[in-house]
Amino acid sequence: MRLIRLLKYDLAREAEDWVDDGVISEAQAELICARYQVDYRSARQRSLGYNVLVGLAYLFIALALITLIGANWEEIPRALRMGGLIALTLVTQWVALRAYCTGDRRAGEGLFLLGNFFFGAAIILIAQIYHLGEHMPDGIFWWALGCLPFALITRSPWLAIQANVLALLWFFLQVSMGYYPALFPLFIAQSLYVLLRGRASTILMLLLVVSIGFWIEFSLSEFWRGEQLGAGLEFYSENLAVAVSLFILLYTFSHWLALRASPVAKDYAAVISVWCLRFALASLLVFSFEQPWEALIEADWQHRLSMWLVVAVMATVTLLLALPARRLISSGLLYVFFIGALITVSSSDNQDLAMYLQVATNFALIGCGSWLIYRGIHDGISHYFFLGVMSILITALLRYIDLIGDYLGASLIFILFAGLLLGAAKYWKYHQGREGAQ
Structure with a gap:
């Protein structure tokens, strides 16, 4: 794409x-x-710039009023404080609703955003008045929940983003204190609804993908932790396996999505594909060293059965999506490499295997870089070409740092990379010549 x-x-x-x-x-x-x-x-x-400026102006209006109220907080009677906060929120939302219903939807959405900020400030300040601070994440949850109806009514991506960001903040605060955010899927559902029924928004789409990923990973982490004592977010080695499987599924899903007739679906597919590619290259660069593989081999893989069950379900969905998308071979090869490495690190305690896995990862990285250069030249996609060149150059730099002292090994690697780049240059010249002849 x-x-x-x-x-x-x-x-x-x-x-x-x-x-x-x-x-x-x-x-x-x-x-x-x-x-x-x-x-x-x-x-x-x-005009994106106009919308950004208006949004920032509303934000600064909210901050100015909150600062003004906060500066004179102690001098204002308690009843007036509470009544004023509630009145400010209700009036702003009423004006927003009126503007939205009369046809000025963009102004209505901006005022809804402002009203939601006032609502959050009211929750915080009223909690301060009555000393309601026993469980701080509850305030953020009610703030996010208060934003939810307006996002659903207007189907505005910006209001959905506001609710989702607050929900993510509540999510991380909850898990950091050892609580499970059971109502978090409610905010995932509202973002999905707005994406399907509202205007297109790449930011909201990426936020939805991130939210789903965090929720799945933490849910599995909570399941694996069971009755063990301890609070806070705790990841296991099995979480890494699930994360890789999720990204393979996302990559295949992006190609399946690109086949849809909707232009918005094609746009989303392009964004997902690009970010999956970047994640894959970054992950390969990390695992091109021996230490990460050694850490995985040393790890306690105590939840293999449930991990394999989750990976099997994701692999099945991936292959079902890959079939109509004509990505069966590429998705299959990704899973072959991934499952082979996973079996090795989860079932063996032989540290010597880390070196072989490191070598295999470096070859995979070189292969990905070469494939990206080929795609960039053949299909005329400059992003792929430069990404492939950068991955090879970064690999060469990392291997030079890793092999300082072994000059023969470093020289052989540099010769290999030089050959790849010269071959790519020759293919580029051949491809350009053939296009010129046509």
Whole structure:
């Protein structure tokens, strides 16, 4: 999937400049934008900067009022304090609802955001008045829950993001104190609903994916911890296996999503694919050293059965998605490498195996870099090309640092990398020549 989908609104604005310069006609600009499912005329009026400035202005209004109230807090009678906070919140939300219902939806959404900030401030300050601070995360939970209805009614991505961010804050505070956030899926469901029924939002989509990942991992961690004493977030070696399996599933899901007719689905697919690729390269760079493999071999794999069950379920879903997406071979190879490494580290205590796994990871990293360079040249995707080159260069640098003192080994690795890059350059020249001949 081409990464130009992520820059399609910039393309629309560039097309406007081309029309103004007489390079293309307005009809041609509309055809170019239509190819990427962008309305040329509406994109010209699209102003992210305006929306950001208005949102920040509302935020600073909220901060100014909260600061003003806080500065004179002790001088205000208790009844007036509480009544004023409630009145400020209700009036702001009423004005927002009125603006939204009369057709000015963007202004309504901005005022809803402001009203939600006032609602949070009211919770905090009223709790301070009546000394209600026994379990601090409860206040954030009620704040997030209060934002929820407005996100569902308006189906606004920004209101859903506000609720989801607060829910994540509550999630981490809860788990840090040893409590399970049982109602967190409620906020996941609202984000999913807004994504499906509201405007497109890449930020909300990524936030939803992150929220699902954290919830799955912590739920498994709580299940594996069982009746053991101790509070706070605790991850096991099995969590890493589940995380890798999740990213393979996400990668395959992105290709399945790219087959949907909806242009929004294609945009989401491109974003998910890019971030999965970055995660894969970062993970391979970490495991290109011997120490992480040694730590995994030394780890206590006490929950193998349930871990394998979760991995098997995810692998099954991955392969079912890979079949229509025509990614059966690539997804299968990823799982072969992953499951082979997982079996090795979870069932053996031989530390010598760490070196072989390190070597295999370095070869996988070189293979990924070479594949990205090939894709970048063959399909004309500059992001893939430079990502592949950077992965090879970083690998070379890391191996040089790792092999200082072993000059022969470092020289052989550098020769190998030089050969790969020269081969890529030759293929680029051949590909350019063939395109020129056509």
